[in-house]
């Protein structure tokens with residue numbers, strides 16, 4: 001038999017960061033589409049309006065990213081524990097989790113990972129979030145900042161391969177974010193109910209389905 005247990009896994013600063021960041025990244029992707037393909041896509045009217053909105057969303061995402069990093073490094077002090085996969089995660093955990101997502105989930109088997117406040121993420125989440133949060137997001141912010149200030153940062157821009165290389169890199173990372181968004185949202189619906197992973201991003205509490213302990217282990221039995 002299983003019973004429900006409530007675990008507080010997502011503190012308020014992380015929730016505020018997450019939704020501000022999600023809104024900012026979606027805005028960046030949509031405005032970026034118009035900026036990249038102005039002849040085919042026109043959502044925000046004038047081209048300049050799309051650029052203004054894109055730059056504003058970029059600033060919002062950069063500020064919220066700094067707050068996220070500061071929170072995990074200096075307040076929660078759990079960036080490494082939460083986000084860096086262990087050797088066991090890499091050698092077997094990722095495959096166990098992938099097996100669940102690709103096969104055993106559809107056979108009604110339970111998720112091999114159980115969230116606790118100290119180990120919120122399964123090995124696949126850790127690897128993906130590490131790449132997104134500590135590699136791609138800083139890179140897209142850095143390349144975006146260079147593109148926003150082309151004239152004053154000209155020397156640095158040339159050193160990094162010129163504007164074409166930078167625009168190409170920025171666009172490629174944006175494509176990765178778009179792909180991540182679809183997979184991220186789909187996988188987030190694979191909890192024991194479709195919304196069970198969304199609720200903790202709203203109120204902080206995750207509902208865990210836990211096996212009842214055997215009677216001989218139960219206090220007072």
Ligand code: HEM
Pocket residue numbers: 009010014018021022023025026120125129132133137181184185187188197198201
């Ligand atoms: C509309 C867009 C988005 C939705 C609906 C969404 C949904 C969710 C949900 C349901 C969770 C909790 C389940 C889980 O951990 O997988 C989550 C966590 C997370 N999401 Fe998103 N997300 C969105 C956009 C993004 C974006 C754009 C990023 C990064 C660039 C992102 C990064 C993360 C991270 C790092 C976590 C773990 C947060 C923590 O507890 O420390 N999400 N998201």
